[in-house]
Amino acid sequence: MQYEVVLPAAGSGKRMGAGQNKLFLQLNNKPILIHTLEVFESDDACTGIWLAVKPEERAYIQALLERYRITKVKGLPNGGKERQHSVHSCIKAMQQVEIVLVHDAARPFITKPIIARLVEVAQEKGAVIAGVKAKDTMKKVRDGIIMETVDRESLWMIQTPQAFRFDLLRHAEDVAEKQGFLGTDEAMLVERLGHQVHIVESTYENVKMTTAEDLIFGEAILKQRNN
Ligand code: CTP
Numbered sequence: 001m002q003y004e005v006v007l008p009a010a011g012s013g014k015r016m017g018a019g020q021n022k023l024f025l026q027l028n029n030k031p032i033l034i035h036t037l038e039v040f041e042s043d044d045a046c047t048g049i050w051l052a053v054k055p056e057e058r059a060y061i062q063a064l065l066e067r068y069r070i071t072k073v074k075g076l077p078n079g080g081k082e083r084q085h086s087v088h089s090c091i092k093a094m095q096q097v098e099i100v101l102v103h104d105a106a107r108p109f110i111t112k113p114i115i116a117r118l119v120e121v122a123q124e125k126g127a128v129i130a131g132v133k134a135k136d137t138m139k140k141v142r143d144g145i146i147m148e149t150v151d152r153e154s155l156w157m158i159q160t161p162q163a164f165r166f167d168l169l170r171h172a173e174d175v176a177e178k179q180g181f182l183g184t185d186e187a188m189l190v191e192r193l194g195h196q197v198h199i200v201e202s203t204y205e206n207v208k209m210t211t212a213e214d215l216i217f218g219e220a221i222l223k224q225r226n227n
């Protein structure tokens with residue numbers, strides 16, 4: 001089953017504190033952005049990549065695509081103020097496809113078996129996201145005081161990719177835009193329309209490069225994979 005992927009890449013990486021878009025930082029001598037792109041470039045089921053970028057970074061990113069021979073990018077629309085705006089900008093630029101994935105450009109360790117499973121479930125159910133079970137005991141805290149211990153069995157930590165029938169995601173994003181609703185992931189936009197969103201169990205390796213220590217973890221994952 002074929003799909004196209006939207007990769008929001010127009011953030012500024014404030015929490016990484018590198019003074020530049022964190023996607024340009026290198027892991028094993030290759031930019032994070034390229035690690036992520038190579039997963040989709042080498043997946044035969046992926047027929048197109050859409051990258052949301054900052055206008056002032058477009059030329060640099062296009063040069064990286066050439067240098068690393070990334071050929072599947074169909075468009076690099078302007079990103080927006082929030083991640084949701086960046087994703088929407090890609091969705092609006094896309095032609096109709098059956099299945100679309102949205103994946104953080106900052107998650108370079110996603111694997112093809114998980115992608116394939118998400119695409120399969122999206123085709124069948126319409127909406128599905130990747131996640132892992134919470135590892136730690138979770139408590140609700142207010143003003144420094146424990147309010148309750150939340151049942152961990154029902155808690156998942158949500159990642160990307162999030163996969164959808166294209167029509168469903170486009171509709172959910174159009175509605176959110178009209179209503180001025182801002183969500184933290186694509187699933188929220190679909191959930192609020194009353195549509196069920198399914199979950200596929202992913203791996204703890206699929207971390208988002210967010211703060212400096214994530215880079216150490218990232219280097220370790222690459223080292224282990226190369227052995
Ligand atoms: N992103 C985007 N447009 C935005 C904000 C984020 O395309 N306006 C992208 C980022 O480039 C990243 C992904 O969304 O690939 C996940 O966002 P996050 O990890 O929060 O990255 P940043 O926003 O860059 O980092 P920070 O929040 O620390 O500034």
Ligand code: MG
Nearest residue numbers: 011012013083
């Ligand atoms: Mg951010």
